[in-house]
Amino acid sequence: MAYELAPLPYDYTALEPYISKSTLEFHHDKHHAAYVSKFNDAVKGTDLDSQSIEAAIKALASDPAKNGVFNNAAQAWNHTFYWNSMKPGGGGQPTGDLAKKIEADFGSFDQFAEAFKTAGATQFGSGWAWLVLDGGTLKVTKTLNADNPLTSGQVPLLTMDVWEHAYYLDYQNKRPDYISTFLSHLVNWDFAAQNLAAA
Ligand code: MN3
Numbered sequence: 001m002a003y004e005l006a007p008l009p010y011d012y013t014a015l016e017p018y019i020s021k022s023t024l025e026f027h028h029d030k031h032h033a034a035y036v037s038k039f040n041d042a043v044k045g046t047d048l049d050s051q052s053i054e055a056a057i058k059a060l061a062s063d064p065a066k067n068g069v070f071n072n073a074a075q076a077w078n079h080t081f082y083w084n085s086m087k088p089g090g091g092g093q094p095t096g097d098l099a100k101k102i103e104a105d106f107g108s109f110d111q112f113a114e115a116f117k118t119a120g121a122t123q124f125g126s127g128w129a130w131l132v133l134d135g136g137t138l139k140v141t142k143t144l145n146a147d148n149p150l151t152s153g154q155v156p157l158l159t160m161d162v163w164e165h166a167y168y169l170d171y172q173n174k175r176p177d178y179i180s181t182f183l184s185h186l187v188n189w190d191f192a193a194q195n196l197a198a199a
Contacts, residue, residue, distance in 0.1 A: 014088040035075035061151040074146035087188040094189035105138040115140040131158040158192040
């Protein structure tokens with residue numbers, strides 16, 4: 001049973017002017033679609049074909065010989081999580097339980113934001129910045145290339161893609177500008193709050 005490429009949860013123009021239609025077309029329809037298609041080709045006819053993609057990611061992570069398949073599986077999952085981590089009219093600060101938990105675990109929202117910006121800006125090369133729940137505590141982490149927190153027992157609440165393809169058409173080399181914009185205008189705190197409530 002092939003893993004399906006989920007459609008974007010909003011229109012291709014919905015994140016403008018912060019992320020362009022062109023970026024979303026390339027990023028979703030070319031990059032994300034290619035990861036999904038390569039993952040499906042690699043697991044077709046194997047035991048992994050009938051498992052959830054989360055189970056496949058965890059199984060593949062422990063087998064160095066399957067690193068190529070892991071990369072495509074994790075990137076297929078990471079991108080769907082990333083699309084949901086943004087929304088039109090997003091940005092600003094969370095409310096409710098998530099806001100209280102951020103204050104308790106980071107000291108303040110600003111300290112969280114600083115940690116998240118630093119994680120994204122200092123991820124050398126390609127990767128991801130995350131807000132995760134780790135043993136009951138919120139943490140900011142960063143991962144290289146396709147790696148994701150599912151393989152270390154953490155619960156992902158939110159992610160930001162910092163591969164160049166995520167921002168280059170709109171921000172060129174200015175990754176810090178993309179990161180600030182993500183927090184000011186794009187981040188979907190409702191999604192993070194749902195993930196926290198379900199954890
Ligand atoms: Mn990407």
